[in-house]
Amino acid sequence: MQPIISISGVTKTYATGFKALKEINLDIRRGEIFALLGPNGAGKTTLISIVCGIVNRSSGTVTVDGHDINRDYRAARSLIGLVPQELTIDAFETVWATVNYSRGLFGRPANPAFVEKVLRDLSLWDKKDAKAITLSGGMKRRLMIAKALSHEPRILFLDEPTAGVDVELRQDMWSMVRRLREDGVTIILTTHYIEEAEAMADRVGVINRGEIILVDDKAELMRKLGRKQLVLELRSPLAAVPEIFSNYALELSPDGEKLTYTYDNQSERPGVASLIRDLEAAGIQFRDLDTQNSSLEEIFVNLVRQEANPARQEA
Protein backbone atom coordinates (compact mmCIF):
# COMPACT_ATOMS: atom_id res chain seq x y z
CA MET A 1 0.00 0.00 0.00
CA GLN A 2 1.18 3.51 -0.80
CA PRO A 3 2.58 5.22 2.29
CA ILE A 4 0.48 8.11 3.58
CA ILE A 5 3.58 10.24 4.07
CA SER A 6 6.70 9.83 2.04
CA ILE A 7 9.79 11.81 2.94
CA SER A 8 12.80 11.46 0.70
CA GLY A 9 16.17 13.10 0.78
CA VAL A 10 14.97 15.91 3.02
CA THR A 11 17.63 18.20 4.47
CA LYS A 12 17.40 21.39 6.42
CA THR A 13 20.20 23.84 7.03
CA TYR A 14 19.24 26.93 8.99
CA ALA A 15 20.56 30.37 8.06
CA THR A 16 23.02 30.08 10.92
CA GLY A 17 24.62 27.15 9.10
CA PHE A 18 23.24 24.63 11.58
CA LYS A 19 22.36 21.37 9.83
CA ALA A 20 19.14 20.34 11.54
CA LEU A 21 18.37 17.47 9.14
CA LYS A 22 20.72 15.42 6.99
CA GLU A 23 19.13 13.33 4.22
CA ILE A 24 15.97 12.11 5.89
CA ASN A 25 14.18 9.21 4.19
CA LEU A 26 11.07 7.98 5.90
CA ASP A 27 7.72 6.47 4.95
CA ILE A 28 4.73 6.56 7.25
CA ARG A 29 2.18 3.80 6.68
CA ARG A 30 -1.50 4.48 6.45
CA GLY A 31 -3.33 4.07 9.74
CA GLU A 32 -0.32 3.38 11.92
CA ILE A 33 0.89 4.99 15.10
CA PHE A 34 4.46 6.00 14.46
CA ALA A 35 6.67 7.17 17.29
CA LEU A 36 9.63 9.35 16.44
CA LEU A 37 12.10 9.11 19.27
CA GLY A 38 15.09 11.28 19.80
CA PRO A 39 16.88 13.39 22.35
CA ASN A 40 16.32 17.15 22.53
CA GLY A 41 17.63 18.95 19.47
CA ALA A 42 17.68 15.79 17.35
CA GLY A 43 15.52 17.33 14.61
CA LYS A 44 12.11 15.89 15.49
CA THR A 45 10.27 19.20 15.50
CA THR A 46 12.08 20.45 12.40
CA LEU A 47 11.03 17.32 10.51
CA ILE A 48 7.40 17.68 11.58
CA SER A 49 7.43 21.39 10.79
CA ILE A 50 8.63 20.66 7.26
CA VAL A 51 5.91 18.09 6.61
CA CYS A 52 3.26 20.48 7.96
CA GLY A 53 4.50 23.43 5.87
CA ILE A 54 5.72 25.59 8.74
CA VAL A 55 9.39 25.47 7.81
CA ASN A 56 10.86 25.39 4.31
CA ARG A 57 13.20 22.49 3.64
CA SER A 58 16.59 22.97 2.02
CA SER A 59 16.19 20.00 -0.32
CA GLY A 60 14.28 16.77 -0.84
CA THR A 61 10.64 15.94 -1.44
CA VAL A 62 7.69 15.20 0.79
CA THR A 63 4.34 13.82 -0.34
CA VAL A 64 1.23 13.46 1.79
CA ASP A 65 -1.23 10.89 0.44
CA GLY A 66 0.44 11.36 -2.93
CA HIS A 67 0.22 15.17 -2.86
CA ASP A 68 3.48 17.09 -3.04
CA ILE A 69 3.59 19.45 -0.05
CA ASN A 70 4.58 22.38 -2.25
CA ARG A 71 2.88 21.87 -5.59
CA ASP A 72 -0.30 20.55 -4.03
CA TYR A 73 -0.10 22.13 -0.60
CA ARG A 74 -3.82 22.61 -0.18
CA ALA A 75 -4.64 18.93 -0.58
CA ALA A 76 -1.63 17.90 1.53
CA ARG A 77 -2.23 20.29 4.42
CA SER A 78 -5.99 19.66 4.53
CA LEU A 79 -5.24 16.12 5.64
CA ILE A 80 -2.99 17.09 8.52
CA GLY A 81 -3.74 18.17 12.06
CA LEU A 82 -0.84 19.39 14.17
CA VAL A 83 -0.53 19.68 17.92
CA PRO A 84 2.71 21.55 18.52
CA GLN A 85 4.89 21.20 21.54
CA GLU A 86 4.43 24.71 22.88
CA LEU A 87 1.10 25.94 24.21
CA THR A 88 0.58 28.67 21.66
CA ILE A 89 -2.96 30.00 21.60
CA ASP A 90 -4.42 33.44 21.12
CA ALA A 91 -5.04 34.01 24.82
CA PHE A 92 -7.96 36.39 24.38
CA GLU A 93 -10.14 34.14 22.27
CA THR A 94 -12.77 31.85 23.75
CA VAL A 95 -12.43 28.08 23.41
CA TRP A 96 -15.45 27.95 21.11
CA ALA A 97 -14.22 30.78 18.88
CA THR A 98 -10.69 29.49 18.53
CA VAL A 99 -11.71 25.92 17.65
CA ASN A 100 -14.18 27.17 15.07
CA TYR A 101 -11.51 29.49 13.69
CA SER A 102 -9.21 26.51 13.14
CA ARG A 103 -11.95 24.67 11.31
CA GLY A 104 -12.59 27.66 9.08
CA LEU A 105 -8.90 28.15 8.42
CA PHE A 106 -8.76 24.64 6.99
CA GLY A 107 -11.65 25.45 4.68
CA ARG A 108 -14.24 23.29 6.39
CA PRO A 109 -17.87 24.46 6.55
CA ALA A 110 -19.17 25.33 10.01
CA ASN A 111 -20.36 22.25 11.90
CA PRO A 112 -21.27 23.13 15.48
CA ALA A 113 -22.33 19.55 16.26
CA PHE A 114 -18.91 18.19 15.30
CA VAL A 115 -17.04 20.89 17.20
CA GLU A 116 -19.22 20.15 20.23
CA LYS A 117 -18.31 16.47 19.98
CA VAL A 118 -14.60 17.27 19.83
CA LEU A 119 -14.89 19.53 22.88
CA ARG A 120 -16.91 16.97 24.80
CA ASP A 121 -14.43 14.19 23.96
CA LEU A 122 -11.66 16.34 25.38
CA SER A 123 -13.67 17.37 28.48
CA LEU A 124 -13.65 20.99 27.30
CA TRP A 125 -17.35 21.50 26.74
CA ASP A 126 -17.87 23.20 30.11
CA LYS A 127 -15.16 25.66 29.20
CA LYS A 128 -16.41 26.54 25.74
CA ASP A 129 -17.09 30.17 26.62
CA ALA A 130 -13.94 30.61 28.69
CA LYS A 131 -11.06 32.64 27.31
CA ALA A 132 -7.96 30.60 26.60
CA ILE A 133 -5.94 32.71 29.04
CA THR A 134 -8.08 31.48 31.96
CA LEU A 135 -7.43 27.78 31.27
CA SER A 136 -4.98 25.61 33.19
CA GLY A 137 -1.96 24.17 31.41
CA GLY A 138 -3.65 20.79 30.94
CA MET A 139 -6.79 22.42 29.59
CA LYS A 140 -4.72 24.48 27.15
CA ARG A 141 -3.12 21.28 25.92
CA ARG A 142 -6.59 19.79 25.38
CA LEU A 143 -7.56 22.95 23.51
CA MET A 144 -4.55 22.60 21.21
CA ILE A 145 -5.69 19.06 20.43
CA ALA A 146 -9.26 20.22 19.85
CA LYS A 147 -7.99 22.81 17.37
CA ALA A 148 -5.98 20.18 15.52
CA LEU A 149 -8.96 17.80 15.34
CA SER A 150 -11.47 20.51 14.42
CA HIS A 151 -11.03 19.99 10.68
CA GLU A 152 -11.26 16.19 10.80
CA PRO A 153 -7.68 15.42 9.76
CA ARG A 154 -6.62 12.01 8.47
CA ILE A 155 -3.12 12.43 9.85
CA LEU A 156 -2.39 13.77 13.32
CA PHE A 157 1.01 15.00 14.44
CA LEU A 158 1.52 15.13 18.18
CA ASP A 159 4.77 16.86 19.02
CA GLU A 160 5.76 15.88 22.55
CA PRO A 161 2.09 15.50 23.51
CA THR A 162 2.55 14.53 27.11
CA ALA A 163 5.46 16.74 28.14
CA GLY A 164 4.51 18.26 31.48
CA VAL A 165 1.09 16.65 31.49
CA ASP A 166 -0.51 14.98 34.52
CA VAL A 167 -1.30 11.28 34.67
CA GLU A 168 -5.01 11.67 34.06
CA LEU A 169 -4.56 13.74 30.94
CA ARG A 170 -1.89 11.38 29.69
CA GLN A 171 -4.27 8.44 30.05
CA ASP A 172 -7.03 10.41 28.33
CA MET A 173 -4.69 11.27 25.51
CA TRP A 174 -3.58 7.74 25.00
CA SER A 175 -7.15 6.50 24.80
CA MET A 176 -7.97 9.35 22.42
CA VAL A 177 -5.07 8.34 20.19
CA ARG A 178 -6.32 4.75 20.15
CA ARG A 179 -9.85 5.87 19.27
CA LEU A 180 -8.51 7.98 16.42
CA ARG A 181 -6.50 5.07 15.12
CA GLU A 182 -9.63 2.92 15.14
CA ASP A 183 -11.20 5.56 12.90
CA GLY A 184 -8.29 5.15 10.51
CA VAL A 185 -6.35 8.26 11.45
CA THR A 186 -2.59 7.96 11.05
CA ILE A 187 -0.75 9.26 14.10
CA ILE A 188 2.82 10.44 14.32
CA LEU A 189 4.04 11.32 17.77
CA THR A 190 7.39 12.56 18.85
CA THR A 191 8.46 11.89 22.33
CA HIS A 192 11.36 11.31 24.56
CA TYR A 193 9.18 9.40 26.97
CA ILE A 194 10.04 5.94 25.85
CA GLU A 195 7.13 4.32 27.68
CA GLU A 196 4.83 6.37 25.49
CA ALA A 197 6.28 4.86 22.34
CA GLU A 198 6.37 1.47 23.96
CA ALA A 199 2.72 1.63 24.97
CA MET A 200 1.33 3.25 21.84
CA ALA A 201 3.40 2.83 18.74
CA ASP A 202 3.21 0.28 15.96
CA ARG A 203 6.55 1.40 14.60
CA VAL A 204 9.37 3.38 16.04
CA GLY A 205 11.89 5.64 14.34
CA VAL A 206 14.92 6.94 16.13
CA ILE A 207 16.38 10.27 15.10
CA ASN A 208 19.61 11.70 16.40
CA ARG A 209 21.60 14.72 15.25
CA GLY A 210 19.42 15.16 12.21
CA GLU A 211 19.67 11.56 11.01
CA ILE A 212 17.19 8.72 11.17
CA ILE A 213 19.32 6.00 12.67
CA LEU A 214 16.67 3.34 12.76
CA VAL A 215 13.09 2.56 11.76
CA ASP A 216 11.40 -0.66 12.68
CA ASP A 217 8.28 -2.34 14.01
CA LYS A 218 8.30 -1.85 17.72
CA ALA A 219 8.03 -5.56 18.48
CA GLU A 220 10.68 -6.39 15.91
CA LEU A 221 12.94 -3.70 17.24
CA MET A 222 12.65 -5.01 20.74
CA ARG A 223 13.29 -8.53 19.54
CA LYS A 224 16.25 -7.58 17.37
CA LEU A 225 18.01 -5.15 19.55
CA GLY A 226 16.70 -6.20 22.89
CA ARG A 227 19.19 -7.37 25.38
CA LYS A 228 17.86 -10.14 27.50
CA GLN A 229 18.51 -10.96 31.07
CA LEU A 230 18.46 -14.37 32.62
CA VAL A 231 17.85 -14.27 36.36
CA LEU A 232 18.60 -17.38 38.37
CA GLU A 233 17.33 -17.84 41.90
CA LEU A 234 19.92 -19.89 43.69
CA ARG A 235 19.18 -22.67 46.16
CA SER A 236 21.94 -21.55 48.48
CA PRO A 237 23.46 -18.04 48.47
CA LEU A 238 26.92 -17.44 47.07
CA ALA A 239 29.54 -15.20 48.67
CA ALA A 240 31.01 -14.25 45.29
CA VAL A 241 30.83 -15.26 41.63
CA PRO A 242 33.33 -18.09 41.20
CA GLU A 243 36.41 -17.23 39.13
CA ILE A 244 35.58 -19.74 36.40
CA PHE A 245 32.52 -17.69 35.38
CA SER A 246 34.49 -14.54 34.65
CA ASN A 247 33.71 -14.94 30.91
CA TYR A 248 29.99 -14.58 31.47
CA ALA A 249 29.74 -11.11 33.05
CA LEU A 250 27.50 -12.35 35.79
CA GLU A 251 26.10 -10.15 38.48
CA LEU A 252 25.36 -11.34 41.96
CA SER A 253 22.65 -9.71 44.08
CA PRO A 254 23.86 -8.25 47.41
CA ASP A 255 22.19 -11.05 49.35
CA GLY A 256 23.94 -13.60 47.14
CA GLU A 257 20.68 -15.32 46.19
CA LYS A 258 20.26 -14.14 42.61
CA LEU A 259 22.58 -14.39 39.66
CA THR A 260 21.83 -12.15 36.67
CA TYR A 261 23.24 -12.92 33.23
CA THR A 262 22.81 -10.21 30.56
CA TYR A 263 23.13 -11.36 26.96
CA ASP A 264 22.30 -10.31 23.44
CA ASN A 265 19.63 -12.56 22.02
CA GLN A 266 20.73 -11.58 18.53
CA SER A 267 24.06 -13.18 19.03
CA GLU A 268 24.64 -16.64 17.54
CA ARG A 269 25.90 -17.93 20.82
CA PRO A 270 23.91 -16.31 23.56
CA GLY A 271 25.63 -18.65 25.97
CA VAL A 272 22.56 -19.52 28.00
CA ALA A 273 22.87 -23.26 27.50
CA SER A 274 26.57 -23.36 28.25
CA LEU A 275 26.14 -21.17 31.32
CA ILE A 276 23.58 -23.58 32.72
CA ARG A 277 25.84 -26.54 31.94
CA ASP A 278 28.79 -24.81 33.59
CA LEU A 279 26.72 -23.92 36.66
CA GLU A 280 25.67 -27.54 37.02
CA ALA A 281 29.26 -28.71 36.62
CA ALA A 282 30.32 -26.25 39.34
CA GLY A 283 27.60 -27.60 41.61
CA ILE A 284 25.62 -24.34 41.74
CA GLN A 285 21.95 -25.23 41.81
CA PHE A 286 19.04 -22.94 41.18
CA ARG A 287 15.39 -23.04 42.22
CA ASP A 288 13.90 -20.95 39.43
CA LEU A 289 14.84 -18.91 36.39
CA ASP A 290 13.34 -15.94 34.63
CA THR A 291 14.17 -14.04 31.45
CA GLN A 292 13.44 -10.36 30.79
CA ASN A 293 13.48 -8.24 27.63
CA SER A 294 15.12 -4.89 27.93
CA SER A 295 12.84 -1.89 27.51
CA LEU A 296 12.71 0.41 24.53
CA GLU A 297 14.41 2.98 26.68
CA GLU A 298 17.53 0.89 27.02
CA ILE A 299 17.49 0.18 23.29
CA PHE A 300 17.18 3.87 22.61
CA VAL A 301 19.96 4.90 24.95
CA ASN A 302 22.23 2.28 23.41
CA LEU A 303 21.46 3.42 19.89
CA VAL A 304 22.06 7.06 20.60
CA ARG A 305 25.34 6.21 22.22
CA GLN A 306 26.48 4.22 19.21
CA GLU A 307 26.91 7.40 17.24
CA ALA A 308 29.85 5.95 15.37
CA ASN A 309 27.74 3.22 13.84
CA PRO A 310 24.95 4.60 11.65
CA ALA A 311 25.02 1.47 9.46
CA ARG A 312 21.77 0.16 10.89
CA GLN A 313 19.75 2.75 9.04
CA GLU A 314 16.81 1.14 7.43
CA ALA A 315 14.28 3.73 6.29
Next chain:
Amino acid sequence: MNLRAIWAIYRVEMARALRTMLQSIVSPVISTSLYFVVFGSAIGSRISQIDGISYGAFIVPGLIMLSLLTQSISNASFAIYFPKFVGSIYELLSAPVSYVEIITAYVGGAATKSIMLGLIILATASLFVPLSIEHPFWMLAFLVLTAVTFSLFGFIIGIWAKSFEQLQLVPLLIITPLTFLGGSFYSINMLPGIWRTVTLFNPVVYLISGFRWSFYGKSDVSIGVSLGMTVVFLLVCVAIVAWIFRTGYRLRN
Protein backbone atom coordinates in the same frame (compact mmCIF):
# COMPACT_ATOMS: atom_id res chain seq x y z
CA MET B 1 -9.83 29.87 -3.19
CA ASN B 2 -10.23 29.07 0.50
CA LEU B 3 -12.91 31.68 1.19
CA ARG B 4 -13.75 30.14 4.53
CA ALA B 5 -10.20 30.73 5.73
CA ILE B 6 -10.29 34.37 4.62
CA TRP B 7 -13.57 34.81 6.46
CA ALA B 8 -12.24 33.03 9.59
CA ILE B 9 -9.17 35.28 9.81
CA TYR B 10 -11.14 38.42 8.95
CA ARG B 11 -13.71 37.66 11.63
CA VAL B 12 -11.05 37.16 14.31
CA GLU B 13 -9.44 40.47 13.32
CA MET B 14 -12.73 42.33 13.50
CA ALA B 15 -13.57 40.67 16.82
CA ARG B 16 -10.31 41.99 18.20
CA ALA B 17 -11.21 45.50 17.08
CA LEU B 18 -14.48 45.24 18.99
CA ARG B 19 -12.69 43.88 22.05
CA THR B 20 -10.25 46.78 21.98
CA MET B 21 -12.85 49.37 21.09
CA LEU B 22 -11.39 51.93 23.45
CA GLN B 23 -7.94 51.69 21.93
CA SER B 24 -8.90 51.35 18.29
CA ILE B 25 -11.85 53.74 17.99
CA VAL B 26 -12.32 55.97 21.01
CA SER B 27 -8.75 57.13 21.44
CA PRO B 28 -8.23 58.35 17.85
CA VAL B 29 -11.57 60.17 18.01
CA ILE B 30 -10.54 61.93 21.21
CA SER B 31 -7.14 62.90 19.84
CA THR B 32 -8.70 64.20 16.60
CA SER B 33 -11.17 66.26 18.60
CA LEU B 34 -8.25 67.71 20.50
CA TYR B 35 -6.56 68.70 17.23
CA PHE B 36 -9.72 70.52 16.23
CA VAL B 37 -9.96 72.32 19.54
CA VAL B 38 -6.30 73.35 19.45
CA PHE B 39 -5.62 73.96 15.74
CA GLY B 40 -9.11 74.51 14.44
CA SER B 41 -10.54 76.79 17.13
CA ALA B 42 -7.79 78.20 19.32
CA ILE B 43 -4.97 78.75 16.81
CA GLY B 44 -6.96 78.36 13.61
CA SER B 45 -9.18 81.34 14.37
CA ARG B 46 -6.09 83.55 14.01
CA ILE B 47 -4.98 82.00 10.71
CA SER B 48 -6.48 83.38 7.54
CA GLN B 49 -7.99 81.10 4.96
CA ILE B 50 -5.80 78.80 2.84
CA ASP B 51 -6.81 78.52 -0.81
CA GLY B 52 -10.11 80.04 0.16
CA ILE B 53 -10.82 77.34 2.73
CA SER B 54 -11.17 78.06 6.45
CA TYR B 55 -8.20 76.66 8.38
CA GLY B 56 -10.37 74.32 10.47
CA ALA B 57 -11.83 72.75 7.34
CA PHE B 58 -8.46 72.77 5.57
CA ILE B 59 -6.86 70.43 8.10
CA VAL B 60 -9.66 67.81 8.05
CA PRO B 61 -8.30 65.69 5.15
CA GLY B 62 -4.79 65.82 6.63
CA LEU B 63 -6.03 64.73 10.03
CA ILE B 64 -7.96 61.83 8.55
CA MET B 65 -4.87 60.79 6.60
CA LEU B 66 -2.74 61.05 9.73
CA SER B 67 -4.98 58.57 11.55
CA LEU B 68 -5.54 56.42 8.50
CA LEU B 69 -1.83 55.93 7.92
CA THR B 70 -0.81 55.26 11.50
CA GLN B 71 -3.81 53.06 12.27
CA SER B 72 -3.53 51.01 9.07
CA ILE B 73 0.10 50.33 9.85
CA SER B 74 -0.42 49.55 13.50
CA ASN B 75 -3.50 47.36 12.90
CA ALA B 76 -1.87 45.25 10.23
CA SER B 77 1.58 45.04 11.80
CA PHE B 78 0.16 44.00 15.16
CA ALA B 79 -2.24 41.50 13.58
CA ILE B 80 0.59 39.49 12.04
CA TYR B 81 3.25 40.22 14.65
CA PHE B 82 1.15 39.00 17.59
CA PRO B 83 0.68 35.39 16.37
CA LYS B 84 4.37 35.38 15.45
CA PHE B 85 5.21 36.55 18.96
CA VAL B 86 3.04 34.03 20.84
CA GLY B 87 3.75 31.25 18.33
CA SER B 88 0.18 30.67 17.22
CA ILE B 89 1.30 31.49 13.66
CA TYR B 90 2.07 27.77 13.26
CA GLU B 91 -1.59 27.20 12.57
CA LEU B 92 -1.75 29.75 9.78
CA LEU B 93 1.40 28.36 8.17
CA SER B 94 0.16 24.76 8.35
CA ALA B 95 -3.29 25.58 6.99
CA PRO B 96 -4.29 25.11 3.35
CA VAL B 97 -4.31 28.83 2.66
CA SER B 98 -2.48 30.68 -0.08
CA TYR B 99 -0.45 33.83 0.44
CA VAL B 100 -3.04 35.84 -1.42
CA GLU B 101 -5.69 34.58 0.97
CA ILE B 102 -3.62 35.40 4.04
CA ILE B 103 -2.93 38.90 2.76
CA THR B 104 -6.51 39.47 1.72
CA ALA B 105 -7.77 38.52 5.17
CA TYR B 106 -5.22 40.42 7.26
CA VAL B 107 -4.97 43.51 5.08
CA GLY B 108 -8.73 43.46 4.56
CA GLY B 109 -9.27 43.37 8.32
CA ALA B 110 -6.78 46.14 9.02
CA ALA B 111 -8.03 48.33 6.18
CA THR B 112 -11.67 47.87 7.20
CA LYS B 113 -10.84 49.05 10.69
CA SER B 114 -8.95 52.12 9.54
CA ILE B 115 -11.55 53.06 6.92
CA MET B 116 -14.22 52.87 9.62
CA LEU B 117 -12.01 55.02 11.77
CA GLY B 118 -11.50 57.54 8.95
CA LEU B 119 -15.25 57.83 8.49
CA ILE B 120 -15.77 58.27 12.23
CA ILE B 121 -13.18 61.06 12.27
CA LEU B 122 -14.90 62.63 9.29
CA ALA B 123 -18.20 62.52 11.17
CA THR B 124 -16.53 63.96 14.28
CA ALA B 125 -14.94 66.72 12.19
CA SER B 126 -18.30 67.67 10.71
CA LEU B 127 -19.40 68.59 14.23
CA PHE B 128 -16.63 71.18 14.48
CA VAL B 129 -16.28 72.68 11.01
CA PRO B 130 -18.46 73.11 7.92
CA LEU B 131 -17.38 70.41 5.47
CA SER B 132 -17.97 69.94 1.79
CA ILE B 133 -16.97 66.97 -0.29
CA GLU B 134 -16.75 67.85 -3.96
CA HIS B 135 -15.72 64.44 -5.25
CA PRO B 136 -17.22 61.81 -2.93
CA PHE B 137 -16.20 58.93 -5.21
CA TRP B 138 -12.56 60.00 -5.24
CA MET B 139 -12.69 60.71 -1.53
CA LEU B 140 -13.70 57.10 -0.90
CA ALA B 141 -11.24 55.85 -3.51
CA PHE B 142 -8.33 57.64 -1.79
CA LEU B 143 -9.55 56.45 1.59
CA VAL B 144 -9.67 52.80 0.49
CA LEU B 145 -6.49 52.93 -1.57
CA THR B 146 -4.49 54.53 1.23
CA ALA B 147 -5.90 52.19 3.89
CA VAL B 148 -5.04 49.13 1.78
CA THR B 149 -1.59 50.41 0.84
CA PHE B 150 -0.57 51.22 4.39
CA SER B 151 -2.11 48.05 5.80
CA LEU B 152 0.12 46.17 3.37
CA PHE B 153 3.04 48.27 4.53
CA GLY B 154 2.10 47.49 8.15
CA PHE B 155 1.92 43.79 7.31
CA ILE B 156 5.48 43.98 6.00
CA ILE B 157 6.64 45.73 9.18
CA GLY B 158 4.87 43.08 11.29
CA ILE B 159 6.72 40.32 9.46
CA TRP B 160 10.04 42.12 9.59
CA ALA B 161 9.84 43.12 13.26
CA LYS B 162 11.59 40.91 15.77
CA SER B 163 10.49 42.86 18.83
CA PHE B 164 7.73 45.16 19.97
CA GLU B 165 10.25 47.98 19.81
CA GLN B 166 10.90 47.42 16.13
CA LEU B 167 7.16 47.24 15.60
CA GLN B 168 6.81 50.80 16.90
CA LEU B 169 9.94 52.08 15.24
CA VAL B 170 8.78 52.69 11.68
CA PRO B 171 5.44 54.33 12.53
CA LEU B 172 7.07 56.50 15.16
CA LEU B 173 10.26 57.52 13.43
CA ILE B 174 9.17 57.61 9.81
CA ILE B 175 5.42 57.75 9.29
CA THR B 176 4.48 60.34 11.93
CA PRO B 177 7.16 62.87 10.86
CA LEU B 178 6.36 62.33 7.18
CA THR B 179 2.70 62.93 7.84
CA PHE B 180 3.29 66.06 9.90
CA LEU B 181 5.67 67.38 7.26
CA GLY B 182 3.45 66.20 4.41
CA GLY B 183 1.05 69.11 4.51
CA SER B 184 -1.50 67.91 7.08
CA PHE B 185 -1.59 71.32 8.71
CA TYR B 186 -0.44 73.59 5.91
CA SER B 187 -0.27 73.89 2.17
CA ILE B 188 3.19 73.03 0.87
CA ASN B 189 2.92 76.13 -1.28
CA MET B 190 3.38 78.08 1.93
CA LEU B 191 6.94 76.74 2.23
CA PRO B 192 9.98 78.65 0.96
CA GLY B 193 11.36 77.40 -2.40
CA ILE B 194 13.96 74.83 -1.40
CA TRP B 195 11.79 73.28 1.31
CA ARG B 196 8.93 72.94 -1.07
CA THR B 197 11.16 70.93 -3.38
CA VAL B 198 12.44 68.78 -0.53
CA THR B 199 8.87 68.13 0.56
CA LEU B 200 8.04 66.72 -2.86
CA PHE B 201 10.16 63.70 -1.99
CA ASN B 202 7.77 62.92 0.84
CA PRO B 203 5.24 60.39 -0.50
CA VAL B 204 2.66 61.42 2.09
CA VAL B 205 2.37 64.84 0.41
CA TYR B 206 0.69 63.18 -2.57
CA LEU B 207 -1.76 61.25 -0.42
CA ILE B 208 -2.84 64.31 1.55
CA SER B 209 -2.94 66.56 -1.47
CA GLY B 210 -5.08 64.14 -3.46
CA PHE B 211 -7.38 63.52 -0.53
CA ARG B 212 -7.82 67.26 0.07
CA TRP B 213 -8.60 67.73 -3.60
CA SER B 214 -11.49 65.27 -3.27
CA PHE B 215 -12.91 67.51 -0.54
CA TYR B 216 -12.34 71.02 -1.84
CA GLY B 217 -11.24 70.65 -5.43
CA LYS B 218 -7.88 72.30 -4.63
CA SER B 219 -4.56 70.55 -4.36
CA ASP B 220 -0.84 71.19 -3.90
CA VAL B 221 0.14 68.82 -6.68
CA SER B 222 -1.91 67.58 -9.60
CA ILE B 223 -4.46 64.90 -8.85
CA GLY B 224 -3.04 62.56 -11.49
CA VAL B 225 0.37 62.65 -9.83
CA SER B 226 -1.24 62.05 -6.43
CA LEU B 227 -3.10 59.02 -7.66
CA GLY B 228 -0.06 57.75 -9.55
CA MET B 229 2.20 57.99 -6.50
CA THR B 230 -0.34 56.21 -4.29
CA VAL B 231 -0.62 53.38 -6.79
CA VAL B 232 3.18 53.19 -7.12
CA PHE B 233 3.53 52.83 -3.36
CA LEU B 234 0.82 50.17 -3.35
CA LEU B 235 2.66 48.22 -6.05
CA VAL B 236 5.96 48.48 -4.17
CA CYS B 237 4.28 47.01 -1.09
CA VAL B 238 2.69 44.23 -3.16
CA ALA B 239 6.10 43.40 -4.63
CA ILE B 240 7.74 43.22 -1.19
CA VAL B 241 4.97 41.04 0.18
CA ALA B 242 5.26 38.73 -2.82
CA TRP B 243 8.99 38.43 -2.19
CA ILE B 244 8.42 37.73 1.54
CA PHE B 245 6.07 34.90 0.77
CA ARG B 246 8.16 33.45 -2.01
CA THR B 247 11.23 33.24 0.20
CA GLY B 248 9.48 32.55 3.49
CA TYR B 249 11.36 35.52 4.94
CA ARG B 250 11.04 35.51 8.75
CA LEU B 251 8.04 33.20 8.47
CA ARG B 252 9.11 29.80 7.27
CA ASN B 253 12.80 29.95 8.09
